[in-house]
Amino acid sequence: MERVGVLVVSYGSRASSMIDAFTRSQNYDVDIYVADKQRNPFNLEKSVKHIVIPDLDPENICKFVKKNQGEIDFGIVGPEKPIINGLRDLVEKKTNVPILCPTKKYAIEGSKVAQRHLFEKVVPEVNPRFKVFDPKDYKNVDDVKREVYSWLDELNNQVAIKPDAPAAGKGVGVWGDHFADRENLFQHFLSNYEYGPVIIEEKIEGEESSFQSFCDGKHLVPLPETRDYKRAFDGDEGDNTGGMGSYKDTGNLLPFMASKDREKEIKIVKQIFKEWKENGRNTGLIGMPFYVAFIHTAEGPMILENNSRPGDPEIQNIMPILKEDFVDVCFKMLDGNLTRVELEEKATVVTYKVPPSYGGFKDKFPKQVNNDEIGTPIDLSETKKLSQKYGNRLRVYPGSMELRNGKIYSRTSRTVCTVGIGDSIKEARAISLEGLQAMKGGALWNRNDIASEKHIQQSTKHLESLRNRG
Known part of the structure; x- marks a missing residue:
């Protein structure tokens, strides 16, 4: 069997799912080299070499590739930050190892303003109305406030606010969801505006x-x-x-x-x-x-x-x-010859467990948090037994989770997800939730209505009513 070396740039469960797919190869003996944000227990187990690069800096990832240049046939990237920062351009230039992700030029999520202008040029009919507010165009806060309020008048306040750059300020805010008066909206706007251009677009x-x-x-x-x-x-x-x-x-x-x-x-x-x-x-x-x-x-x-x-x-x-x-x-x-990808005709449901601080859960539902469990190790043993029971129908992908002194702990983001696979959404959902419920420790919590029949029916009826109205 032919040996293949694969670099995976990892942050979260997304990369774990790709590593899992590589390890199931029937045609190749795959050696996996992981450049990771933390000591992800799944990735550590599946890789031949694993390095932690907390900021996923392209230069340091490139050094890791250089050290293993003769062993790595290609790489693939999960998280957006290294792509936006030109990881592929750098690695291919310095090592000739091909990387599966767009080059920096096409990492369009690096600028929401650039996206909107591209869509305006190519597919204007599906691009919401928008206006860009760039700090270099205004002398002071009063000037930009007048322009913002004028635009709100035009859109009857029904807007979404988006920073140009990913993870700048408070991020996306939507009228009716995150604020219901203009002053709060403008404060949210300013929290993004101090970092650079901000888009205000119509709420759809x-x-x-x-x-x-x-x-x-x-x-x-x-x-x-x-x-x-x-x-x-x-x-x-x-x-x-x-x-x-x-x-x-x-x-x-x-x-x-x-x-x-x-x-x-x-x-x-x-x-x-x-x-x-x-x-x-x-x-x-x-x-x-x-x-x-x-x-x-x-x-x-x-x-x-x-x-x-x-x-x-x-x-x-x-x-x-x-x-x-x-x-x-x-x-x-x-x-350059990928024309189709075959998939099993199965339904799949992904559900995350996350720490009590994530999403504001601890503040909103303090009585539901088991404070004695906060910071305790996470026990996946029962979930792994379920994986054996269900075979290929239950997958467990650690995300913001790390191995310390032989024990597994949650970090601050989405900790671990389970993927249920079934002949229906209902069956897949039940398997995914069962896998989550078997986990112990860490005071982790999850949404209970992912892919529920009630939620799906609401989505269907909502879209039907919109189209009947239209």
């Missing part, structure tokens, strides 16, 4: 879906639709998070979507791809340049944003049900 009503596709620079291969749950608490309440869970159905569509919705999404993304690709093949787009957040409205899908990496948690819905060898998929992307 509808139901969200996540579109992901592998790309070899010449072909775009769409993956099945997934639904992410950004809000912290049941009933879609609380702050936005990195995603508390997600689901996919047995086919390519979500329950509330029609075939024409997906066809429209694919058409939109292909238009953007064509703009970037120009003629022939653009190798700068190898990997996953399109992880697009769509919102389905009365008029059809609109674009919320595009990301230049796999989704977390959405890629965890996909990796466990790949029918073909993931190493082969990666080689085809590098060679």
Whole structure:
């Protein structure tokens, strides 16, 4: 069996799911080299070499690749920050090891302003109305406040505020969800504005879906639709998070979507791809340049944003049900001949467990927190037994979790996710939740309504009512 060395740049469960897919290779003997944000216990177990680079700095990752240059055949990147910071450009220039992610030029999630201008040029009909407020264009706070309030008048306050750069200030804020008066809205605006340009765009009503596709620079291969749950608490309440869970159905569509919705999404993304690709093949787009957040409205899908990496948690819905060898998929992307990806026709549900500080849970529900468990080791032994019971139908992917002195502890972000796999969303959800419930320690908590029948019915009825109204 041919030996293949693979570099995985890791932060969170997303990378663990990709590592899991590599270890299931039937065609290759895979050695995995991990550049990790922490001592992730899953990644430590599965890798031949593991290095912790807390800030995932491209220079230090490149040094790790250089040390193992003769052993690594290619690399793949999970988190966005190294992609935005030009990791691929650097590693390929200094080591000739090919990296599966877009080059810095196409890491479009580095600027929401650049995204909006691109969509305005290529697909204006699905781009919400927006206005950019750049600090260099205004003399003082009073000047920008007048302009902001004038724009709010035009949109009747129904807006979303987004910083240009990822993780700047307080992040995205939405009228009616995060604030209900202009003064609070403007304070949120200022918390982002001090870091650079801010977009205020019209708030769109509808139901969200996540579109992901592998790309070899010449072909775009769409993956099945997934639904992410950004809000912290049941009933879609609380702050936005990195995603508390997600689901996919047995086919390519979500329950509330029609075939024409997906066809429209694919058409939109292909238009953007064509703009970037120009003629022939653009190798700068190898990997996953399109992880697009769509919102389905009365008029059809609109674009919320595009990301230049796999989704977390959405890629965890996909990796466990790949029918073909993931190493082969990666080689085809590098060679420019990836035209399709086969998946099992299964439903998958991802649910995260997170620490009590995450999403504001401890502040909102103090009585539900087991304070005696905070900071205690996490015991995954019963969940691992369930994994053996369910075989390939339950996957456990540590995320913000690390090994210390032989014990596993949660860090501050999304700690661990389980992926349930079944012949229906209901079955997959039950398996995912059972896996979470078997975990002990750390005072971890999770949303209980990810992929629930009630939530799916609400999404379906909501979109139906919008379209009937339209």
